[in-house]
Amino acid sequence: MSTTSTKDHAELAGQFNADEQRVDWHDETLWWIRQKRDKAVNQFPEWELLRETGSKIKEHTLSNLGNYLESFEANALANGVTVHWAAGAKEHNEIVHQIIKKHGVNRMVKSKSMLTEECHLNEYLAENGIEVIDSDLGERIVQLAKEPPSHIVLPCIHKKKEEIGDLFHEHLGTPAGVSDPQILTETARQHLREVFLTRKIALTGVNFAVAETGEFVVCTNEGNADMGAHLSEVHIASMGIEKIIPKREHLGVFLRLLTRSATGQPITTYSSHYKKPRPGQEIHIVIVDNGRSVQLGRKDFRNSLKCIRCGACMNTCPVYRRSGGHSYHNAISGPIGSILAPNLDMEKYADLPFASTLCGSCSNVCPVKIDIHDQLYKWRQVIVKAGYTTKAKSAGMKMMQWTLSSPGIYHVAGKAGRIVMKYAPFAVNNGLNPWYKQRDMPKPPAESFDEWYKKNRGKK
Amino acid sequence: MSSRGKILSAIRANQPALTTMPDVESLKAYGNKENLLTQYTTVATNIGAKVYEVKSLDEVKTIIQNNFGAGKRIISTIAELSDIADTKEYLGSLPVQLADVELAVLQSDLAVAENGAIWITEDQMGQRVLPFITQHLAVLVKAKNIVATMHDAYNIIGISTQGFGAFIAGPSKTADIEQSLVIGAHGPRSMSLFLLDD
Numbered sequence: 001m002s003t004t005s006t007k008d009h010a011e012l013a014g015q016f017n018a019d020e021q022r023v024d025w026h027d028e029t030l031w032w033i034r035q036k037r038d039k040a041v042n043q044f045p046e047w048e049l050l051r052e053t054g055s056k057i058k059e060h061t062l063s064n065l066g067n068y069l070e071s072f073e074a075n076a077l078a079n080g081v082t083v084h085w086a087a088g089a090k091e092h093n094e095i096v097h098q099i100i101k102k103h104g105v106n107r108m109v110k111s112k113s114m115l116t117e118e119c120h121l122n123e124y125l126a127e128n129g130i131e132v133i134d135s136d137l138g139e140r141i142v143q144l145a146k147e148p149p150s151h152i153v154l155p156c157i158h159k160k161k162e163e164i165g166d167l168f169h170e171h172l173g174t175p176a177g178v179s180d181p182q183i184l185t186e187t188a189r190q191h192l193r194e195v196f197l198t199r200k201i202a203l204t205g206v207n208f209a210v211a212e213t214g215e216f217v218v219c220t221n222e223g224n225a226d227m228g229a230h231l232s233e234v235h236i237a238s239m240g241i242e243k244i245i246p247k248r249e250h251l252g253v254f255l256r257l258l259t260r261s262a263t264g265q266p267i268t269t270y271s272s273h274y275k276k277p278r279p280g281q282e283i284h285i286v287i288v289d290n291g292r293s294v295q296l297g298r299k300d301f302r303n304s305l306k307c308i309r310c311g312a313c314m315n316t317c318p319v320y321r322r323s324g325g326h327s328y329h330n331a332i333s334g335p336i337g338s339i340l341a342p343n344l345d346m347e348k349y350a351d352l353p354f355a356s357t358l359c360g361s362c363s364n365v366c367p368v369k370i371d372i373h374d375q376l377y378k379w380r381q382v383i384v385k386a387g388y389t390t391k392a393k394s395a396g397m398k399m400m401q402w403t404l405s406s407p408g409i410y411h412v413a414g415k416a417g418r419i420v421m422k423y424a425p426f427a428v429n430n431g432l433n434p435w436y437k438q439r440d441m442p443k444p445p446a447e448s449f450d451e452w453y454k455k456n457r458g459k460k
Numbered sequence: 461m462s463s464r465g466k467i468l469s470a471i472r473a474n475q476p477a478l479t480t481m482p483d484v485e486s487l488k489a490y491g492n493k494e495n496l497l498t499q500y501t502t503v504a505t506n507i508g509a510k511v512y513e514v515k516s517l518d519e520v521k522t523i524i525q526n527n528f529g530a531g532k533r534i535i536s537t538i539a540e541l542s543d544i545a546d547t548k549e550y551l552g553s554l555p556v557q558l559a560d561v562e563l564a565v566l567q568s569d570l571a572v573a574e575n576g577a578i579w580i581t582e583d584q585m586g587q588r589v590l591p592f593i594t595q596h597l598a599v600l601v602k603a604k605n606i607v608a609t610m611h612d613a614y615n616i617i618g619i620s621t622q623g624f625g626a627f628i629a630g631p632s633k634t635a636d637i638e639q640s641l642v643i644g645a646h647g648p649r650s651m652s653l654f655l656l657d658d
Contacts, residue, residue, distance in 0.1 A: 029639055046490040056482035063479045066472040079623070085464035137645060138636035154636065161638045181637035189646060196646070197556050213619050223592045223632040223647025230589035231555050241467065248619050249484055252610040255627070256574075266503060266575035267610075267629050269647070270592075276623030278588055289467045297474030 008351040008390075013323035016158075026158060027321040033154075034315040036264025037365065054253050055369040058306035061244055062296060068211040068244045069287065075214025079276045081283045089119035092288045096121060096203065096236055097128055099284055103234055105200050107131040109192075111218070111225035112139055113205030114152050114309060115238050115288060117331035121203075132203075133195050135224040137188050144171045150325025152332055153262050153311035158324050192224070202228030206239035206285075207308070208254055212247045215275035216285065219258065219268040226272055234282045237274070241292050242305040254308060257367035261310040295343045300378045304339045306368040313362035313372055319355055328352060335362035339375040342383065350388035353379035411450065418444045484611060491608035496573045497655065500606045504576035507630035508643055509651040513603070517541065520600060520654050524565065527652070528596065532562035537586045538600060541565055555589040564594035571606045571653075572613050577629035578653070579613060581622040588624050597631070597648040603655045 017023055041047045061068055073083045086092035092115075100108060108125070110116065110132050122132045122143075134143045138155035142148065144167045149155030156164070165179035174187050196202075204225045208217040216237055218225045229235045245254065251271075259265045277283040296302050314320045314334030325333035330341040330349060335356060341349035353376045362372040383389060384397070403413050420427050421444040429441055447455075461469075492499060501511045514520055517540050524544060528534065535558075536545035545565055550558065566586070570579040578599050582588055591597055607613050617625075632647030643649060 033639070044490070046487060049487060049490075053482050053484060053487060056479070060479045060481045063476050065475050066468050069468065069471070085462070085467055087463040087466055091463060135646070136636070137634045141636065154639075156636060157639075159638075161640075164637055181640040181642050184637055185634060185642040185645060189644065192646060193559070197559055221632070222634050222645035224645070226589070226592040226626070227646050230587075230592060241471065246481060248617070249611070249614045252614040253484060253487070256610050263635075266507065267572075267577050267627060269507075269629050269632055271577070271627040271629075273625045275625075278582075278623065287467075289463075289470070293467060293470035293474055296471060296476075299476070302474075302476065 007329070009323065009327050009329070009355040010351070012327035012329060013319075013355070016324040016327055017322070022160075023322055023324075025160075026324060029157065030315045030321045033263060034312070034365070037261055037312055037315065038264075040260040040264040040266065050253060050257055051367055051369050054257050054308075054367055055306060057245060057250050057253060058368050059303075061246055062242070062302060062305055064246075065241065065244065065296065068246055069241060072209055072211040072214055072244055073287070075212070076285055077214070079214045081214065081277065081285055084284060084286045086286055086288045086290070088290050089288075092116075092119045092238065092286055092290070093121050093124040095286050096238070097125060097130070099234065099236055100125070100130055100201055103200060107133070107199060108201040108203060109133050109135050109195050109199040109228045109232075110203040111205065111220065111228055112136040112155070113203065113238050114149075114331055115205060115240055115290075116203065117148060118290065119238075119288070121238075133192075133199075135192050135195065135222075135228055136220070137185065137222060137224075140188060140192065141167060144168075148326070148331065150333065151311060151314055152309050152334075158326065193227075196224075196227040196231050199228065200232060201234045201236065202232035203236040203238065204229055206237050206243050207258070208245050208251060209239055209243045209285075210246075210248050210251065211244055213275060215248075215273050216243075217251060217255075218272050218274065219255070219270065220272075221265075221269045223270055226270055229272075229274070230278070232281070234284065235274070235277070236284045236286065238286045238288060240288050240290070242307075258308055258310055261312040261365065261367040291344050295340070298343065301339060301343065301375055303370050304336065304343075304372075304375060306370050307336050307340075308368060309336075310367055312365040312367065316361045316365050318357060318359065318361070323355065328355065335372045335376065336370070339370075339372060339379060342379050346383060346386060347388050350383045351390075353377075353383060354393075411448070414448050418446075418448070488609075488611045488615070491574060491612070493608045496606040496608060497603050499573040499608075500571055500576065501655070503573065504630065504653055507576045508633065509576060509630045509653050511653045511655060514654050514656055515658070516656075517600075520565075520598075520656075523652075523654070524563070524598065528563050533560055534563045534565065535561055535586065535590065535594070536565035537584060538565060538567050550590075551586060553587070555587060555593070558587060558589055558593050561590065561594040563596045563598060564590045565598045565600065566591060568599050568601045569605050570613055570616055571601045571655075572608075572610060572627070573606055574609050575627075575629055577627040579617060579625065579627055581620070582624040583622065585624075591626070591628060592632075592647045594648055596650045596652070597628070598652040598654065599628070600654045600656060603657045606655075 338352035534545040568578040634645040
């Protein structure tokens with residue numbers, strides 16, 4: 001990056017790639033999850049119809065989003081829920097803080113919400129003296145490690161059990177050297193049960209918000225959202241404006257798509273439909289825009305708002321699997337993160353649409369048929385036009401344009417390349433060539449196709 | 461302008477031309493509507509639940525007594541189980557006072573063959589937190605109430621006025637540590653399903 005101090009995807013991926021064995025393990029683990037997804041979806045002759053229907057429901061919802069949000073709000077209010085609207089991350093955090101302050105407490109339990117990661121809620125509340133404990137096991141692990149989640153569904157997929165064992169030894173008092181997932185999970189269960197039982201305020205994310213009923217649905221396997229919410233006096237649910245679906249029967253479509261795409265499970269253990277607070281309890285819904293209405297206006301990119309956050313595009317992505325979620329330096333990583341992030345800050349995330357081979361695997365597995373790889377390609381053009389690429393990349397592109405625009409220069413350059421790689425491979429196989437990192441240069445052909453054609457066919 | 465007003469006007473300025481809402485009717489034709497009991501049992505077992513086919517509540521009582529030790533706190537919303545479970549007093553407990561419940565025996569009127577889930581509403585939970593906080597969960601559902609797919613399930617659920625409801629599919633689980641499946645994350649360590657054939 002030319003103008004920001006943060007490290008870009010290539011640099012961060014380079015750090016991840018320093019440990020080759022770990023990269024292989026990460027790659028294989030995520031591919032295994034992709035295979036579980038395939039096994040699950042191939043059982044259904046109607047899978048493509050489900051995807052198409054899911055995609056069309058979201059498309060329709062986005063085309064009438066204003067009205068659906070208003071009817072969701074009206075129905076939620078009628079259900080006895082308090083509704084707040086936040087234009088940006090800061091306002092969201094302030095609203096949550098105000099609710100906590102009003103109830104005179106200084107701690108809260110939170111289940112998984114990528115929106116609160118996007119808004120950096122935990123940091124904001126910590127600055128204001130409020131302790132937040134994440135209750136999803138993976139999120140608790142990365143919280144103890146003082147790291148962000150590296151995957152939206154599998155927050156600590158980058159961590160080895162031995163590292164988790166060390167964290168638990170330090171923070172939760174397990175004996176040194178214990179890394180059995182069974183023992184570590186049981187330890188977290190005991191630790192977090194105490195948290196659930198003593199927190200007055202619980203915050204959850206929202207998977208789907210139904211306009212027709214004013215209810216919202218939260219999906220977990222662990223049961224942590226329900227433990228927090230039902231034991232709390234105040235339940236805060238944070239949702240982006242794109243979580244709306246028109247009707248309850250549409251949940252049938254999305255709940256069938258979500259977990260099969262995510263992990264290959266037929267459904268999450270818990271799909272909880274929250275409509276009204278229980279007697280004596282308060283429910284607050286915070287509806288957050290934070291740039292989404294801008295993305296809605298970008299014709300080429302608005303489809304990204306269909307995303308149901310299954311993570312299938314990450315599990316299948318050859319770049320994600322080998323570079324790790326943290327290399328995307330954004331709350332949402334992988335292919336979907338790379339088309340969402342530039343909307344929030346085109347300069348800061350200018351590198352992300354380039355962190356892809358454009359192979360299209362992400363678009364193939366997306367349960368709501370987002371044209372992810374097309375959008376990555378389109379973002380590249382927007383970013384280059386806006387002048388946010390690095391100087392090296394711009395110079396390279398100009399050189400490429402010059403070479404490709406003239407057959408004469410192209411032939412000379414091709415020949416020069418082949419000669420260099422044949423007689424002086426060290427000139428390209430070195431650290432100055434970014435392509436050579438973690439890769440070998442291909443063997444150059446003896447002649448170009450043009451030369452071969454002239455020799456073999458040209459005479460006829 | 462309030463944030464609400466700003467957000468809604470930005471959305472209305474930017475949302476694309478209205479498209480039609482797709483029909484989900486055609487999806488209802490799919491799904492194997494035969495042998496629902498066998499389908500359900502296979503899927504529920506695969507996701508870690510224990511399935512018992514029973515003919516009477518007496519059978520349910522025997523299985524509970526054989527599998528769950530005496531002296532532990534057992535709660536049920538099924539009045540007929542009052543001789544083996546607390547069916548009334550727990551209603552006066554605060555949610556946190558249910559932390560020591562060993563087993564909750566609840567009733568559901570709807571199960572889904574394609575994913576092994578049962579649908580349960582808050583009046584069937586007794587207290588909302590109960591199916592989550594209990595160490596072990598048992599659910600009684602009539603075999604004739606098994607449907608093939610989620611579309612069939614929502615067809616029956618409709619848009620009921622219940623304040624809370626949930627699909628529950630198997631025991632609580634996590635695979636967050638190196639993708640190793642561990643049963644018993646924060647919720648029940650086991651789920652028993654009694655499929656009643658009457």
